[in-house]
Amino acid sequence: MNNTTRWDTLRPYVMILPAMLAILCFVIYPVFYLLKLSFYRYNLLNKAKSKFIGLDNYKQLFSKDEFYVALNNTLIYTVTVVLLTIVIALLLALLINRKKTRFNAFLQAGIFTPHIISIVSIALVWMLLMEPNFGILNYVLKTFGLPTSKWLQSSSTSMLSVILVSVWHNVGYYALILLAALQSVPPTIYEAAALDNASRFKTFYKITLPMISPQLFFVLIIMTIGSFKVFDTVRIMTGGGPNNSTSTLVYHIYEYRSNNLGYASATGIILMVIIAILTFVYFRVLANKVHYQ
Amino acid sequence: MASIEFRKVTKSFGDSTVIKDLDLTIADGEFTVLVGPSGCGKTTLLRMIAGLDPQTSGAVLIDGKDVTQIAPGQRGVAMVFQNYAIYPTMSVRENIEFGLKNNKVSKEERTELVESISATVGLSEYLDRKPSTLSGGQRQRVALARAMVKKPSVFLMDEPLSNLDAKLRIQMRIELIELHKKLGTTFVYVTHDQVEAMSMADTIVLMNKGVIQQEASPDLIYREPNNRFTAQFVGVPPMNVAPLGTDGAHFGFRPESAVLTRTPSDAWFRYKGVITTREMLGSETIYQVKNEQFTFMIKCYEDLFTVDEHVYVGVPVEKIMLFGADENRIPREDPRAADYLERLRRQGDE
Numbered sequence A: 001m002n003n004t005t006r007w008d009t010l011r012p013y014v015m016i017l018p019a020m021l022a023i024l025c026f027v028i029y030p031v032f033y034l035l036k037l038s039f040y041r042y043n044l045l046n047k048a049k050s051k052f053i054g055l056d057n058y059k060q061l062f063s064k065d066e067f068y069v070a071l072n073n074t075l076i077y078t079v080t081v082v083l084l085t086i087v088i089a090l091l092l093a094l095l096i097n098r099k100k101t102r103f104n105a106f107l108q109a110g111i112f113t114p115h116i117i118s119i120v121s122i123a124l125v126w127m128l129l130m131e132p133n134f135g136i137l138n139y140v141l142k143t144f145g146l147p148t149s150k151w152l153q154s155s156s157t158s159m160l161s162v163i164l165v166s167v168w169h170n171v172g173y174y175a176l177i178l179l180a181a182l183q184s185v186p187p188t189i190y191e192a193a194a195l196d197n198a199s200r201f202k203t204f205y206k207i208t209l210p211m212i213s214p215q216l217f218f219v220l221i222i223m224t225i226g227s228f229k230v231f232d233t234v235r236i237m238t239g240g241g242p243n244n245s246t247s248t249l250v251y252h253i254y255e256y257r258s259n260n261l262g263y264a265s266a267t268g269i270i271l272m273v274i275i276a277i278l279t280f281v282y283f284r285v286l287a288n289k290v291h292y293q
Numbered sequence B: 001m002a003s004i005e006f007r008k009v010t011k012s013f014g015d016s017t018v019i020k021d022l023d024l025t026i027a028d029g030e031f032t033v034l035v036g037p038s039g040c041g042k043t044t045l046l047r048m049i050a051g052l053d054p055q056t057s058g059a060v061l062i063d064g065k066d067v068t069q070i071a072p073g074q075r076g077v078a079m080v081f082q083n084y085a086i087y088p089t090m091s092v093r094e095n096i097e098f099g100l101k102n103n104k105v106s107k108e109e110r111t112e113l114v115e116s117i118s119a120t121v122g123l124s125e126y127l128d129r130k131p132s133t134l135s136g137g138q139r140q141r142v143a144l145a146r147a148m149v150k151k152p153s154v155f156l157m158d159e160p161l162s163n164l165d166a167k168l169r170i171q172m173r174i175e176l177i178e179l180h181k182k183l184g185t186t187f188v189y190v191t192h193d194q195v196e197a198m199s200m201a202d203t204i205v206l207m208n209k210g211v212i213q214q215e216a217s218p219d220l221i222y223r224e225p226n227n228r229f230t231a232q233f234v235g236v237p238p239m240n241v242a243p244l245g246t247d248g249a250h251f252g253f254r255p256e257s258a259v260l261t262r263t264p265s266d267a268w269f270r271y272k273g274v275i276t277t278r279e280m281l282g283s284e285t286i287y288q289v290k291n292e293q294f295t296f297m298i299k300c301y302e303d304l305f306t307v308d309e310h311v312y313v314g315v316p317v318e319k320i321m322l323f324g325a326d327e328n329r330i331p332r333e334d335p336r337a338a339d340y341l342e343r344l345r346r347q348g349d350e
């Protein structure tokens, strides 16, 4: 009798034990190891020469202009990419959802295609397209008599170019998520709204948006976290340049990976904290506006 | 308040024509019930009135005006959907208010209307709740209140009670009848349940496969069915119908028109059979009486017989109805009637 009750209380813990062990090994431990590294001057060649230096790495970090440039770039990148992607994805989803035509089916498949191509290939192709002298983009702009751009090669347009590529890469995937959300809204609700004499704008604002708010919220969080950690496009297309104009936090970490691992780790911890705070704020501010069925 | 008129209305979905050349007038201020088997086009008809799925050809008139070009929100109609179609993201109050807001009703007036309507349907305590926290019956009331608050001239209801349990359904039926009395507006009510139709309607419009079978008061529909379909659609259990054996003609009688006896009666039409089933429904009992030729349901108000008992079924001549090969009713004045009746009498046991 006593045995069974003890087993009853223990059973859930025993059952999640394998999963907990995995999480402990592969999630919790690395995070704490990262935290530990951030307090050391780490010597990659001779581990024994590594030295505990307390908060020095953080002090160094917060006194470095490069860090603030990277942080600022990351913020600009995140805000622009998230806003542009969500707005364009939503517009595309609304467009495709309007009617079931062949063209829309084609469009739906078409916009998703970039997502199945490796971002490395995409970045390489776009670098060619954006080449100021021979690239197609400038050629097209010239043909239409529009001013050309130096794209990745000028510090004033490089960030925008990277943003453009990221949005292009992501938008189809998120459009698909939002499309699925739109299609799950029961059509009778729209009919009821039509009988209630609601204008198109009102219907969108009071019915469509709240109905897809869980998916919008999800996309917002996933995209914010993803954008904060942007690396691959920057690494391939600009290497942080020109003149640090596209250096982001993760790229900043990457640059210090070998000569100052402790400093890089401290940046990583700061990045993690920023993302955690942002996510928390999102939940605080938006969670009660999100409607879960 | 408004009458509704269909003129030569046809409705197709792709290549399938659901309704063809339908003419129908729904009188102003009446409680009209559209009834018919599943898939016969009731919802389609209702949606054409609302303008949600406009007709393919022909005209729909509300209050004498062709509304083909008028948007659903401008037609002065309100609809209660089968699945209620309440806005899940809005509170009960916002749900009820939404139409008023869109029609630019002032805030004070809105509040007053919402309060009074929600009191009428018994929702006052729930105004700030989300629909997901309400019971089926309460949601149904929200849908009703949302329709009522707009003071429409036409009330459309698509099987609004089908999701409720039997008891609540009967209660809501009565409330709807009272509501109609109070508002005096035109109600068009769709159901596939003939009991609901019989109990609520001023006029029943009985449809089958997109064609109107009969349009009459419940009383007339029951007593004077136009055709075999109507006769067999209304009544629980429906009319007993069997072939006469000539010209594809049929005869029929209502289950309660027959009398069961243990000894041979002198009824005009009679046969001897054995009781195969017995359903005791409280005030009445329904027996199935079978012989080699006929199987009929007989309704008795006294529970006198048992299964496997041999009984005599007797039906007076005035209760017998005749139907021709085209399924239409043959009136007594028809020259064929006398001949058919004579044949029928000879089929019964002497």
Ligand SMILES: Nc1ncnc2c1ncn2[C@@H]1O[C@H](COP(=O)(O)OP(=O)(O)OP(=O)(O)O)[C@@H](O)[C@H]1O
Pocket: B013, B018, B036, B037, B038, B039, B040, B041, B042, B043, B044, B045, B191, B192
């Ligand atoms: N959007 C549509 N596309 C194609 N066919 C449709 C559509 N809507 C209805 N139909 C067809 O029209 C016919 C009538 O449908 P309707 O919904 O009016 O039936 P109903 O009488 O309301 O039935 P129920 O009692 O089951 O609700 C059905 O055969 C149905 O298959």
Ligand SMILES: [Mg+2]
Pocket: B042, B043, B044, B158
């Ligand atoms: Mg229907």
